[in-house]
Structure formats: structure tokens, C-alpha cells
Amino acid sequence: xxxxxxxxxxxxxxxxxxxxxxxxxxxxxxxxxxxxxxxxxxxxxxxxxxxxxxxxxxxxxxxxxxxxxxxxxxxxxxxxxxxxxxxxxxxxxxxxxxxxxxxxxxxxxxxxxxxxxxxxxxxxxxxxxxxxxxxxxxxxxxxxxxxxxxxxxxxxxxxxxxxxxxxxxxxxxxxxxxxxxxxxxxxxxxxxxxxxxxxxxxxxxxxxxxxxxxxxxxxxxxxxxxxxxxxxxxxxxxxxxxxxxxxxxxxxxxxxxxxxxxxxxxxxxxxxxxxxxxxxxxxxxxxxxxxxxxxxxxxxxxxxxxxxxxxxxxxxxxxxxxxxxxxxxxxxxxxxxxxxxxxxxxxxxxxxxxxxxxxxxxxxxxxxxxxxxxxxxxxxxxxxxxxxxxxxxxxxxxxxxxxxxxxxxxxxxxxxxxxxxxxxxxxxxxxxxxxxxxxxxxxxxxxxxxxxxxxxxxxxxxxxxxxxxxxxxxxxxx
Amino acid sequence: xxxxxxxxxxxxxxxxxxxxxxxxxxxxxxxxxxxxxxxxxxxxxxxxxxxxxxxxxxxxxxxxxxxxxxxxxxxxxxxxxxxxxxxxxxxxxxxxxxxxxxxxxxxxxxxxxxxxxxxxxxxxxxxxxxxxxxxxxxxxxxxxxxxxxxxxxxxxxxxxxxxxxxxxxxxxxxxxxxxxxxxxxxxxxxxxxxxxxxxxxxxxxxxxxxxxxxxxxxxxxxxxxxxxxxxxxxxxx
Numbered sequence: 001x002x003x004x005x006x007x008x009x010x011x012x013x014x015x016x017x018x019x020x021x022x023x024x025x026x027x028x029x030x031x032x033x034x035x036x037x038x039x040x041x042x043x044x045x046x047x048x049x050x051x052x053x054x055x056x057x058x059x060x061x062x063x064x065x066x067x068x069x070x071x072x073x074x075x076x077x078x079x080x081x082x083x084x085x086x087x088x089x090x091x092x093x094x095x096x097x098x099x100x101x102x103x104x105x106x107x108x109x110x111x112x113x114x115x116x117x118x119x120x121x122x123x124x125x126x127x128x129x130x131x132x133x134x135x136x137x138x139x140x141x142x143x144x145x146x147x148x149x150x151x152x153x154x155x156x157x158x159x160x161x162x163x164x165x166x167x168x169x170x171x172x173x174x175x176x177x178x179x180x181x182x183x184x185x186x187x188x189x190x191x192x193x194x195x196x197x198x199x200x201x202x203x204x205x206x207x208x209x210x211x212x213x214x215x216x217x218x219x220x221x222x223x224x225x226x227x228x229x230x231x232x233x234x235x236x237x238x239x240x241x242x243x244x245x246x247x248x249x250x251x252x253x254x255x256x257x258x259x260x261x262x263x264x265x266x267x268x269x270x271x272x273x274x275x276x277x278x279x280x281x282x283x284x285x286x287x288x289x290x291x292x293x294x295x296x297x298x299x300x301x302x303x304x305x306x307x308x309x310x311x312x313x314x315x316x317x318x319x320x321x322x323x324x325x326x327x328x329x330x331x332x333x334x335x336x337x338x339x340x341x342x343x344x345x346x347x348x349x350x351x352x353x354x355x356x357x358x359x360x361x362x363x364x365x366x367x368x369x370x371x372x373x374x375x376x377x378x379x380x381x382x383x384x385x386x387x388x389x390x391x392x393x394x395x396x397x398x399x400x401x402x403x404x405x406x407x408x409x410x411x412x413x414x415x416x417x418x419x420x421x422x423x424x425x426x427x428x429x430x431x432x433x434x435x436x437x438x439x440x441x442x443x444x445x446x447x448x449x450x451x452x453x454x455x456x457x458x459x460x461x462x463x464x465x466x467x468x469x470x471x472x473x474x475x476x477x478x
Numbered sequence: 479x480x481x482x483x484x485x486x487x488x489x490x491x492x493x494x495x496x497x498x499x500x501x502x503x504x505x506x507x508x509x510x511x512x513x514x515x516x517x518x519x520x521x522x523x524x525x526x527x528x529x530x531x532x533x534x535x536x537x538x539x540x541x542x543x544x545x546x547x548x549x550x551x552x553x554x555x556x557x558x559x560x561x562x563x564x565x566x567x568x569x570x571x572x573x574x575x576x577x578x579x580x581x582x583x584x585x586x587x588x589x590x591x592x593x594x595x596x597x598x599x600x601x602x603x604x605x606x607x608x609x610x611x612x613x614x615x616x617x618x619x620x621x622x623x624x625x626x627x628x629x630x631x632x633x634x635x636x637x638x639x640x641x642x643x644x645x646x647x648x649x650x651x652x653x654x655x656x657x658x659x660x661x662x663x664x665x666x667x668x669x670x671x672x673x674x675x676x677x678x679x680x681x682x683x684x685x686x687x688x689x690x691x692x693x694x695x696x697x698x699x700x701x702x703x704x705x706x707x708x709x710x711x712x713x714x715x
Binding site: 088372 | 591691
């Protein structure tokens with residue numbers, strides 16, 4: 001069976017029920033959502049048998065625009081879900097398609113904005129919104145259409161903690177309105193008091209259907225062997241990391257960042273040694289990315305100094321030393337095969353080093369393949385291989401675990417820990433589980449400031465939670 | 479040509495259908511005009527149109543570049559001969575055919591909202607099979623700019639210069655760096671955009687309504703008359 005295919009799926013969902021679909025990447029959870037909103041077979045073709053009914057409609061026979069009035073879908077990537085430039089038009093997009101009368105359009109728009117509490121976003125340009133805000137607009141556009149069934153496909157993948165709690169509040173609102181909800185998701189913890197039934201899929205089949213109680217009762221090891229993420233963040237604790245004694249290599253002295261002449265962050269002072277994995281946390285739009293781009297020599301509008309083993313470094317020097325593994329790795333893969341990618345742009349590539357790196361990262365079998373035929377995790381490894389061959393000493397990872405199941409997260413964690421042996425690593429992430437496991441300390445961005453250096457260890461758990469915004473779960477349940 | 483996302487409020491809004499009529503008119507003028515003087519008038523009209531739409535800076539730069547090309551043609555190329563002369567005349571005559579259309583298209587694309595466009599096309603009774611791909615394209619243009627920022631970063635970290643100089647010193651590599659990620663990003667984004675729109679019923683055959691009322695107003699009639707005057711004048715004189 002092809003990856004993502006499903007077979008023998010029998011599932012009936014009652015009106016007003018909330019179903020969580022979970023399982024490893026490629027287990028077929030997204031496929032199930034596509035069967036319900038009609039994307040399969042209307043948009044994606046394939047071998048198909050059986051039937052899907054939404055209310056009285058046969059999903060395979062009904063045209064998509066009719067299904068769209070009953071089934072609303074929210075997707076993973078906030079960047080490519082909106083069709084208009086301004087917020088108001090976007091929220092009205094669905095109801096405009098339904099040909100709702102113009103006077104009613106405005107009424108419904110206002111009602112949606114009120115209920116979802118997004119007044120501050122009204123009239124803004126969507127391109128300037130953060131990922132979390134974009135996702136709210138995508139949700140609002142579907143909400144305005146007032147469907148009976150809501151489908152959400154990994155809606156939290158690109159969100160920070162605060163936005164995830166907002167998303168959860170929306171789901172609770174839908175439940176009060178007795179709407180039917182289906183969510184395919186890797187992050188499970190925020191859904192435990194929302195979901196009524198939890199469907200676990202494995203290799204395209206339904207393995208088990210749990211209630212939240214029986215699901216939470218699964219032991220940690222069972223859950224991990226199922227490839228699932230934490231169900232309760234209160235049970236995830238920071239691990240003490242072995243202390244490595246290295247001398248300070250990188251020093252950031254009183255750096256202030258500007259963007260289009262506006263100051264963003266001031267007084268950044270930081271020291272780092274090889275072997276450190278520094279988690280960079282804080283809400284979207286607080287200057288994390290700008291700081292790391294400055295660190296790599298890509299952003300030039302700053303004051304202050306960067307020192308590498310005591311010597312002042314200009315932008316060019318830093319660019320030579322550093323590499324960024326982007327959230328969307330596709331942007332940094334240029335060549336037509338993995339092998340060519342590794343020596344791309346290097347005048348006299350050291351073939352022995354290429355060979356060694358490829359085998360170290362288990363990429364030998366893919367050497368002749370086009371990078372775009374690889375999975376997300378494999379692409380990430382190719383990018384890392386490039387950085388190793390170029391001899392980069394400072395690596396920046398931008399949300400390396402967004403949308404990953406437990407197994408893949410584990411692999412990324414192992415890879416980063418291995419790399420850290422002789423490098424300095426920065427990781428931008430909102431993933432509390434990942435931070436606990438990998439990072440040696442965290443720095444936090446917010447309110448125009450960087451507060452630095454909370455060592456990730458058991459005794460600092462409370463502080464770490466506060467910084468990441470993972471307190472909400474604690475308070476809600478206690 | 480820069481295509482910017484509409485930021486400021488427009489001073490005057492035009493019906494998207496008007497913009498398409500203007501585009502057709504200016505292409506007719508550019509290809510049939512007997513003298514470059516008419517094109518100058520056309521560029522001035524386009525700049526005026528751009529300015530009332532709120533694209534003042536774009537219009538100024540656009541017309542300044544055109545004037546520079548025009549003046550160099552009139553004062554320099556008319557009096558010279560030889561290979562350079564032939565080369566430049568051939569190139570410039572092509573540029574003059576395309577320039578007005580390109581400049582106006584830039585203004586039209588950056589000032590038209592997707593929903594306006596959809597409703598206007600709907601009113602003009604154009605098939606959905608044509609409208610939807612065009613709308614996806616219109617929406618996709620601003621994302622290229624975002625993509626370009628990421629690709630530029632990636633190129634610089636790989637020691638490939640994302641500049642005009644780089645294009646001349648390592649043409650093959652620079653082009654490869656550009657098109658392969660851009661194509662990948664484009665195909666993925668276009669796919670996801672299409673999915674997001676079909677799941678919200680863009681294919682609905684009912685006549686689409688719109689938050690912003692679309693209709694021909696007095697300003698539409700006036701601007702079309704202005705643009706119409708140019709080909710009429712060139713025919714009469």
C-alpha cells in the first residue's frame with residue numbers, strides 16, 4: 001500500500017462529537033480528512049472503494065462546492081491558506097462563494113469577528129500577520145460559512161504555545177455549538193479535554209479507538225512505541241544535561257537589532273561554547289529570527305559586536321562560519337541529486353569528506369535521488385550534510401520539529417545532539433517536549449528584550465514553562 | 479517591475495473590468511502607434527491612472543525610466559549609425575511595444591483584490607475554468623517576494639552571491655539556485671492555495687456576491703474615454 005493510503009476504515013461520527021485522529025506520519029490520518037471534505041476523489045485521484053457519507057450527502061458524488069457548505073476545512077500551513085490580501089475579504093471569501101446577499105455578508109462578517117474576538121485584526125494586511133493570527137483568519141473564514149462539520153489537518157504545526165491555546169478555545173466554542181469536529185494532529189496534549197474519541201491509525205488501518213481516559217492511561221512507553229507525542233505536558237520534565245566544559249567561543253556584546261529603522265530588540269549579551277544547544281523561545285514576531293539572521297551575517301541593520309574566540313567578526317566572517325537549517329528546507333536545496341547537492345558551490349570538494357558525511361547521516365542510499373523526492377526528515381539531513389561539508393561551526397535550526405511525530409522528533413533530537421559535539425547550535429522552537437530533551441539552556445525573546453541563560457534542568461522547570469508559555473495547562477487543570 | 483502588496487488606502491477604486499479594458503487599449507496603442515509621441519501621452523495617462531490608484535512612487539519611477547529611454551532614442555540614436563545603432567534600435571523598439579502594457583499591468587495587479595477580481599469576472603460572464611487559475615496566479619504573485627527572501631538567505635550561506643554581479647560571474651549556478659527552489663515553492667504553494675479555495679466553495683456556480691460593491695462608476699467611464707482618445711487621435715491625425 002502506498003504511503004498515506006488507507007484500507008478497511010469503518011468509522012461513524014455522531015453529530016456534536018469531537019474525534020482526534022492520531023498516528024505516525026504517513027499513517028493515513030490526513031487521507032481520512034481528505035475523504036470527508038471531498039478532496040479525494042475530486043482533487044486527488046486514486047483507487048477507491050467503499051463510501052463516505054456526510055449527513056445525507058454522498059461525498060464521492062457531491063460536487064465540492066456543495067460539500068463545502070457542510071464541511072469546513074482548516075489546514076496546516078497558514079501561509080498558503082488565505083486567498084485575499086486583506087482580513088475582511090478573506091473572512092468573507094467562503095460566504096461570498098456561497099452567494100450570500102451583500103447585506104447579510106456584512107452581518108455575518110461582524111458576527112464572526114465578534115465571536116472569535118479578532119477585532120484587532122480587522123482591516124489589516126494578511127501578509128503582515130503572524131502565523132498564529134493567519135491561522136485564526138483561516139478558521140474565521142470557515143466559521144463564517146457555518147458548516148456542520150469542521151475538519152482540521154494538523155492545525156497547530158506552525159503555532160506557538162499561546163496560539164495553540166487560542167485554537168483550543170475555538171474548538172471548545174464549536175463543541176458548545178454542538179458542531180462535529182475531526183482533527184488530525186501530532187500534538188496531542190491540548191486536545192485531551194476536547195476530544196470525545198481518539199482514533200489511533202497505523203499503516204492505513206484503525207488500530208484502536210480510545211476514550212480520553214483510556215488513552216491517558218496508556219503508559220509512557222506504550223505511547224512512545226506507538227509513535228505518539230506527550231498527552232500531558234505536566235508529565236514532561238526537563239532532563240539534566242551532562243555538563244561539558246568548553247571555553248567560551250562565541251560572544252555577543254550588547255547587540256541591538258533594527259528592522260526598517262525600527263528598533264526590535266536591545267541589549268543582547270550572550271556567551272556560548274562548543275557543545276551547547278541553545279533553545280530560542282518567545283512568541284512569533286519578537287525578533288528571534290532577526291537575531292539569528294544577524295548572527296549568521298544575513299541581517300545587517302544592528303549595533304554591537306560579535307566575537308569568535310575573542311576576535312571581532314564582521315558579517316562576512318559570520319556568514320562563512322554559520323549555516324541555517326530553515327523550517328522549509330526546500331528553499332536551500334539547489335542541485336538535482338543528493339550527491340551533487342553536497343558539493344554544490346564548492347570549488348574543490350573533498351570527496352572523502354562528502355563520502356564520510358553521507359554515510360554518517362545515512363544518506364548513501366539516496367545519493368542519486370533528487371532532493372525533492374525525499375521526505376521532510378531526509379531533506380533536513382541533506383541540509384545538515386551540506387553544513388558539515390562546508391565546515392560550518394555554528395548551526396541554526398528554525399523549528400526543526402514542527403509537524404513531526406514522536407519517532408521523527410527523536411531522530412532530529414539525536415542528530416542535533418550528535419552535531420553539538422563540536423559546534424554551537426541554536427534552535428528556534430515552540431516545542432516544550434523537544435526543549436526538555438535536547439536543549440542545554442534557553443534564551444527568551446519578548447517585549448524588546450532578550451533574557452538569557454536559563455539552564456535546562458529539573459530545578460528550573462517552573463521558569464522554563466513560564467518562558468515557553470506552557471503554564472496554561474498547569475493552571476487549567478489544577 | 480515591482481509588484482507590491484497594497485498597503486495604503488486607494489484614493490479612487492476602479493472596477494477590475496475597467497483595468498482590463500485599459501490594458502487592451504494600451505496594447506493596441508503601443509503596437510499600432512505611428513509615432514513615439516503617442517506613447518509618451520499613453521505613459522503619462524498610465525502614470526496619472528497609477529497615481530489616483532495610490533501608486534504614486536511606482537508611477538513616477540515608471541514614467542522616468544520611460545522618458546530616459548525615449549529621450550536617448552530621440553537625441554542619440556537618431557543621429558548615429560553602425561552596429562550599435564542597429565542593435566539598440568531593434569531592442570528599444572521591442573521595449574517600446576511592451577513597456578506601457580507592463581507598467582499598467584503592474585498597477586492593475588497590485589491594486590486589485592482577489593475577491594474584486596472574482597466578482598468582476600463573474601459579472602462579465604467569463605467561465606470559472608478561466609477565472610480560477612487566473613485568481614490563483616494573482617494571489618500567488620506576492621508570495622514570490624516572500625520566497626525570494628528565503629532563497630536569498632540560503633544562497634548567501636552557500637557562498638553564492640544573489641546579485642546581478644553573481645549572475646554574470648556564475649550565470650549557471652545563480653540561475654540554478656533560483657529556479658529550482660522557486661519552482662518547488664511555487665508548485666507547492668499553488669497546490670495548497672487551490673485546495674484552500676475549493677474547500678471553501680470557489681467552484682460554486684451561483685453568482686458570487688462581494689463585500690465590496692463592484693460596478694461601473696463615473697471614474698471608470700472617464701478613464702476609459704481618456705485612454706480611448708489616444709488611438710482615436712493617432713487614427714485621425
